[in-house]
Amino acid sequence: MLGAGRYVGAFFAGVKFLCLYPWIRRKKTNRFAFGVRALNDELDYDCPLIPSRQLTEIFPGIEAETIRTGHVFPWEGSSISAYETLAIGAIIQHLKPKRVFEIGTSVGVTACNLALNLPEDGELYTLDLPPAPEHGGAIETKFEVTVSDRKMIYGDRTVRRFLGAPIEERIHQLYGDSATFDYSEHEGQCDVVFVDGSHAYEYVEADTNTAYRLVKPGGWVIWHDYNDGFFWPDVRKYLKSIATERKIMRVEGTMFAISQG
Numbered sequence: 001m002l003g004a005g006r007y008v009g010a011f012f013a014g015v016k017f018l019c020l021y022p023w024i025r026r027k028k029t030n031r032f033a034f035g036v037r038a039l040n041d042e043l044d045y046d047c048p049l050i051p052s053r054q055l056t057e058i059f060p061g062i063e064a065e066t067i068r069t070g071h072v073f074p075w076e077g078s079s080i081s082a083y084e085t086l087a088i089g090a091i092i093q094h095l096k097p098k099r100v101f102e103i104g105t106s107v108g109v110t111a112c113n114l115a116l117n118l119p120e121d122g123e124l125y126t127l128d129l130p131p132a133p134e135h136g137g138a139i140e141t142k143f144e145v146t147v148s149d150r151k152m153i154y155g156d157r158t159v160r161r162f163l164g165a166p167i168e169e170r171i172h173q174l175y176g177d178s179a180t181f182d183y184s185e186h187e188g189q190c191d192v193v194f195v196d197g198s199h200a201y202e203y204v205e206a207d208t209n210t211a212y213r214l215v216k217p218g219g220w221v222i223w224h225d226y227n228d229g230f231f232w233p234d235v236r237k238y239l240k241s242i243a244t245e246r247k248i249m250r251v252e253g254t255m256f257a258i259s260q261g
């Protein structure tokens with residue numbers, strides 16, 4: 001009976017928040033959606049093609065790493081979660097990469113946290129579209145982007161967290177469309193590539209192909225926003241489509257997918 005009650009409750013919550021409230025209670029609907037997303041991140045979602053693994057299974061010994069973090073305040077919506085910040089910091093500490101490439105800088109929170117964990121001779125390259133023209137005007141992209149991408153693309157990305165900070169000297173900001181950028185000097189040179197740009201299918205495909213081209217043999221590709229909820233379905237769809245040729249894992253407790261090049 002408890003089981004049946006949960007389904008009935010879920011049905012009424014669905015009607016209320018998906019059909020009724022979006023029209024009359026926008027704030028509550030947003031809170032519900034964020035709640036669903038947060039819950040979803042917690043859930044142990046798993047699919048046989050992309051199995052979930054603890055970081056300690058992927059990188060034995062990683063639990064001993066000390067992580068550096070900073071530039072995380074104030075909170076802003078386009079970056080990764082707090083646990084993901086720790087996880088990616090630990091990965092960088094563990095792998096000691098000389099060159100890391102990030103696709104999608106936004107305001108640079110993760111760029112700072114990647115750079116803070118690099119070894120002394122490590123460098124971070126981070127790519128984003130050029131900032132929006134000051135007096136309006138479009139930013140051209142090769143492929144169509146999603147609605148949520150557009151929000152970030154046209155958001156204020158000029159206030160990057162590393163500007164003027166000591167960590168800035170380790171970070172190289174690059175500008176361009178990730179689908180048409182000239183990556184030649186990075187091909188086969190990167191130890192880690194973090195894919196966190198547009199969430200549209202064609203971009204996930206193009207950025208993934210780029211990432212595998214950029215990593216050295218044995219280097220790692222990490223995607224953000226891999227999940228099985230309502231958000232960014234094209235990340236999941238594309239990664240599943242290549243998961244029979246590439247060994248991809250999901251990192252437990254995160255929306256990271258990870259694969260060795």
Ligand SMILES: C[S@@+](CC[C@H](N)C(=O)[O-])C[C@H]1O[C@@H](n2cnc3c(N)ncnc32)[C@H](O)[C@@H]1O
Pocket residue numbers: 078079080102103104105106107108109110111127128129141145149152153157176177178179196197198203
């Ligand atoms: C989710 S945000 C990145 C967040 C950042 N990695 C972090 O964790 O702090 C996605 C970024 O990708 C950028 N982006 C979207 N489409 C792009 C494209 N075609 N080429 C380059 N960057 C793009 C957006 O401008 C946005 O800043």
